[in-house]
Amino acid sequence: MKNINPTKTIAWKILQDHFQNIKYTTITELFKKDKNRFKNFAINFENEILFDFSKNIISNKTINYLFNLLKELEYSNSIRDMFYGKNINKTEHRSVLHIALRNHNNNDFIVHNNNIYNDVRNNLSKIKQISNDIINGIWTGYTGKPIKNIINIGIGGSYLGPLMVTEALKSYHNHLNIYFISSLDATQLIHTLKYINPEESIFIVSSKTFTTQETIVNACNIKEWFMENTSNLNINDMFTKHFIGITSNTTDAMTFGIPQQNILPIWNWVGGRFSLWSSIGLPISLLIGFKNFYELLHGAEKMDHHFFYSNINNNIPIIMALISIWYNNFWNAETEAIIPYSYDMRFLPKYLQQLNMESNGKSIDRTKNNIDYQTSPIIWGDIGTEGQHSFFQMLHQGTKIIPCDFIAPVLPHIYLQNNHNILISNYIAQTRALAFGNNITNKNDINEYEICTGNHPSNSIFMRKITPYNLGLLIALYEHKIFIQGIIFNIFSFDQWGVELGKKISNLILEDLNDNVNNINKYDSSTNGLINFYKSFL
Template sequence: MKNINFNKTQSYQKLNNHFKKIKDIHLKDFFLKNPNRFKEFSIVFEDEMLIDFSKNRINENTLMHLLNLAEETNVKSAIKLMFSGFKINQTENRPVLHIALRNRTNNPIMVNNRNIMLEVNRELEKMKDFSKLVINGIWKGYTGKTISDVVNIGIGGSDLGPYMVTEALRPYKNHLNMHFVSNIDATHINEVLKKINPEQTIFLIASKTFTTDETITNAYTAKKWFLNFVKDKSMLKKHFFALSANVQNALDFEIDINNIFKFWDWVGGRFSLWSSAGLSIVLSIGFDNFKKFLDGAHAMDNHFYYTDNNKNIPILLALISIWYSNFFNCETESILPYDQNMHRFSAYLQQANMESNGKSVNRMGQKISYQTGPIIWGEPGTNGQHAFYQLIHQGTKLIPCDFIASVFSHNDFDDHHLKLISNFFAQTKALAFGNSYDILSSELNLSTQNDYSIDSMSPFKICYGNQPTNSILIRKINPYNLGSLIALYEHKIFVQGYILNIFSFDQWGVEIGKKLSQNIYNYLNSNTTQKCYDSSTQGLITFYKSFIS
């Protein structure tokens, strides 16, 4: 990919000058000046999803300069490189082709002169066949009983993505009980093992390399637990499965060759839920629903690839994010899904974004002088309103927020959903426009707090607004629309990383802790008294050892 001097581009300089002119303009003034603002600053995707970005601190000129930045950096050429299989993950010398996993067409995608779609579709067929056997009760455990429980053992992308999706699509799940184990803390796997019967449980060990310490440690614990009941290793083939790019390591773990579901080194872990790493999703909602999930993502892929920049949802949201992080100096973004089933969506995007764009050197290996990845955080629904919204409304931080909700609920009891949506609309309005002194005066006059004057109370009660939000309103959270939504954010992350001139698809910062933890593990496991670490680390180790020696 081309190298970009982000803050040396002409567009950056123009944006910087423009920022000085509009940084103090209130959102309410933008709306007063342009009665058509909502229409001009919103996009409908396939009559299923409305993206309203009108409550952002931008105007027509901001958008023009941001779009010029996309043109000057030639975002479209980068998109074409990714979709063509070019090795854009240059530090690992790999293409980035999670888009191929939901292609599901006869259109070839070539990697090293091989049409990878043949392999992708073959693996999808294997997932379909196996899931039908399990769901329909044909696949039996070692005593001949049907399978009732599925345990997915993974971490990072092999856990967060599948767990998030199976939770978000709970209304579509079947009779199988889904469990997810990620933490190396023995409590996590122990609590799951307490709930399951070895006769009726299958274990999915999801690890791209099949070397991830947390996953393999938990997998060995599960295997040991299982063999304590069965005593016969030949029965492992009825209960243990690998989801991995490393077939040999899976075989070394004694996974039967027919029980290995492959994916490839061009699939990043945090983008792997579309592959066999998402087998737990297939088992939870069935293959037909999984196909719809893939199709929704593919529809967003096509939108991203073919749509002009000025109507391209991922590109626009990426540009707006760059506007806040590098001109307003916002350090965080909050993701706020108003849907309880999407309670892991913020955590999923936290990994997808922060592991991708949490970089401080550019594609030339030089230190960066501007902000790259934002800190992503959030909670579902009105829970957040009674926790951290206070800071967003009246604190000293500017925090852009994405609000996500559905028009139709899967659980339409009484007026619950109407109240939920009312909160959604009210919060974005309150954040944008705040409350005026006149409104506050009226409220105080009607209250019983006659001991306090309006002027004495107003500093504490007034909310100035001017807090930016995007609103994403989805007809219904179904497999297709969820697929589209996830792909939207994937592509937004890619565009941000590309324009900011970083490699979004490696994660070398994750590796340092892994290597060091292994060294410390070996040190703790030894009888040596030699001091090998800094005074703080050595002090912690000495204190720990004083209890276990």
């Protein structure tokens, strides 16, 4: 990967000049100048995903200048480095190969001189076997009752990925129930345990290191609860029948009590927020069946091929990344909104928030220098129709520029013709209103307080239907978008050292909360005051 401050490139300076020339241009003017703008600024991928980026404040010159920036940064070498297993996560000396997890054709992925293809395929076979056995009632609880409940214990990528996908693909669910436990707030744990029978439940403990505080504390609580609520039970039977571990730390998982045959690997070349394609996706496979899980992987693989092989002019992840750079770094837009018009996809904004901000929320570049330009935008959002009755007011008439991605399925799984037509009319209308404002109505009929100036940019993504395959396409699209942004930002997108600092400090404070000292006075006055106030109630 080429280590260069992007603001020092020739292309960046040209983009700065271009921004001065185009910043007063409106989307309305751009559409008037180009009667074929939609055709020229939209990409149809296999008739499964339509990406329309015409409602942006960009011209052909803008796109070409952004392409030149990528070329000057030798982006294609960086893409090859990732796909060829180079150690692009240099601060942790690791390859970044979540793409290998959904690979069906290339049997030559090399990591540290080892071909990982067979490891990945063997693990997929194990996921398939476990899924089929539990779904078909072959794997039963210790009393012989079939499994009804899957409880996923994990946090971060071990939680958000499976949660988002299982909810988005709810129309594909079988008879099993899924519960997620991620928080140290005991409310979530206790409320979950109220509704399940231990004899009919499988507990999946997902922690790459098997030391993640939230996960291990909750796993220990569940282990204790399980033993208290079962009788005449051989402890080995308990763990064999009811506990599965997903980790790279087999030793600690076995010490916890999970037998080796119930432990699935997650490799160090898989980052947590990119891990739903791995063993972390076992809950997905259990809820929608392995065949559908495989289709999810297949969709992601298709997007991998598109990203790797497609010409830059027709490459959706690259164009999405460049549009984001355009607003983030030249228009000084600090946020991006993800707005799905689908109830099932309500967790997508939260998932993409982690994927983007944990990857590109960095202030040190690849040469260890402080960064003096904006890196990750703030990602947020909500379901479209609900957002229309809350934050859309700011989108239409506020003073901030907030680029938006609008996402909707053409074909719903639950079809009420009138409902869906109204939903899609809102989806399309909002992008039109944001782009053109009151220019599309008779201004004589409105007063000053009703004026919407328009010129608010957005991308529109139409999915033919929310299927496992198409969801795989969409998730991989955003993964590669974020990777391209990281190339331009000159940062390492695949570590998260900032997360570790809070963990270290919390361990120190936990010692103070647990000791008998009544007046803590070794931190700053605020931290001391908060600790002492809390301890006054104990």
